[in-house]
Amino acid sequence: MKILLFRSGLLALVLLLTQFWATAQLAQNPVIFADVPDMAMIRVGNTYYMSSTTMHLSPGLPIMKSNDLINWQLIGYAYDTLTTTDAMSLTNGKSTYGRGSWASSLRYHNGLYYATTFAQTSGRTHIYTTKNIEKGPWKEISFKPSYHDHSLFFDDDGRTYLIYGAGKLKLVELTADASGVKQGTTEQVLIENASIPSGTGGGLPAEGSQLFKVNGRYYLFNITWPKGGMRTVVIHRADKLAGPWEGRVALQDLGVAQGGLIDTPDGKWYAYLFRDFGGVGRIPYLVPVTWEDGWPVLGENGKVPQTLNLPASKGLIPGIVNSDEFTRKKGEPSLPLVWQWNHNPDNSLWSVTERKGYLRLKTGRTDTSFVMARNTLTQRTIGPECTGATLLDVSNLKDGDFAGLSLLQKNYGLVGVKRENGQNAIVMISAATGKPVEVQRVPLSQKTVYLKAECDFRDRKDTAHFFYSLDGKSWTPIGEPLKMPYTIPHFMGYRFGLFTYATQQPGGFSDFDYFRITNQIAAKE
Structure with a gap:
């Protein structure tokens, strides 16, 4: 009797696993x-x-x-x-x-x-x-x-x-x-x-x-x-x-x-x-x-x-979104198709060849806000969750410059480096209220910093968290969670963006070593 029950249970398990596998x-x-x-x-x-x-x-x-x-x-x-x-x-x-x-x-x-x-x-x-x-x-x-x-x-x-x-x-x-x-x-x-x-x-x-x-x-x-x-x-x-x-x-x-x-x-x-x-x-x-x-x-x-x-879907990477090491072989396009500029770019102010293996974003004018700055390079976020990360070199920023990683929509969020009075600081900006607010600032003494944004769209949670790292291994949260509502003025889903703009004087630039996107996040709540 025990053998019969065992066999029946085993058969039920096999059928369940078969059904699960077929559905998968x-x-x-x-x-x-x-x-x-x-x-x-x-x-x-x-x-x-x-x-x-x-x-x-x-x-x-x-x-x-x-x-x-x-x-x-x-x-x-x-x-x-x-x-x-x-x-x-x-x-x-x-x-x-x-x-x-x-x-x-x-x-x-x-x-x-x-x-x-x-x-x-x-x-x-x-x-x-x-x-x-x-x-x-x-x-x-x-x-x-x-x-x-x-x-x-x-x-x-x-x-x-x-x-x-x-x-x-x-x-x-x-x-x-x-x-x-x-x-x-x-x-x-x-x-x-x-x-x-x-x-x-x-x-x-x-x-x-x-x-x-x-x-x-x-x-x-x-x-x-x-x-x-x-x-x-x-x-x-x-x-x-x-x-x-x-x-x-x-x-x-x-x-x-x-x-x-x-x-x-x-x-x-x-x-x-x-x-x-x-x-x-x-x-x-x-x-x-x-x-x-x-x-x-x-x-x-x-x-x-x-x-x-x-x-079954094989995933949205690399067909719809993809990482980019910004290394180009001869004959390859300057930018893969996953990238789109926020509005028309000024093509004289960006390059993937001036420094091999890097995206260089240069400032050519002064701007008063992130959403009015040119040459923000974007690609989609994906659900149910995703992470975007970059390594930023800020050696050549000028006073008033701001460079970093964004989640672009009307109520945007930014993590990046601001240079003021000859000093750099890592800052997190939240426009969750519709107006940008600097939530946190951390002094930066080195020339490079790792930046990361994690998006959680599960069950319409629509929440992002921002992080920075000085070594690419140990990550520190910065600022506050960003609620990501879909707003009609922008009329599109949140997009990762790499940005650099000047508020005081043109002529500075930043170098992005890579952008890497994954379909998972480390932070779970």
């Missing part, structure tokens, strides 16, 4: 635990491509690639510079936080890839094209006006359109090559009030249009946000582009919404959507789709599943 080999939602909002996605053969929003950052309109819908890597950007206005370049006291380029549309048509976006900052609609989405180059054309949340669409009859707007969705015809608005065309109202199916009253009107044609029928995806409710997927369908259109609520769970449809080579369908998730940003989800009576049905019994029947 499957993908989990969110598929990317990082700020990758406003996705647009296409499949060309067996390869998937995705664009996203990075607004005021440069370069912009990132392009990502995947072979399985789960494991993504950055392969390029549609543009290096959106526009050279004062606001985009952080000059003359102007900035464009939370603006720049917004939601993009991604298409493949007649051998050309199209990545399109619109920008309040430029007041234009921007169309980027390339024959080689992985290597470029991209050609750009732009025209007025700035068509809000548009969806580029090539119909089977050779005509080309943009669907755009909020609440009242409109249609405008473009030239066949999408190089501009077709001469003589007039804008048409496609759907008078696309928010109606969700019962939106006083909430966010339907926007984020993405149009698809499946088996001869048109499907238009939008997001609404009913007052007192959650972000909601609304789908309209029509047999003709001009309508009539009928709509329904397609998904209302966890606030997962805004995106569109993608199919796999073996005939499966998914909706790619994203979710607002606090300080880490807006994070992508995949939701299985089945078809019933000509409608795409999203989710499992109306819910977003935690597990997907797709290969």
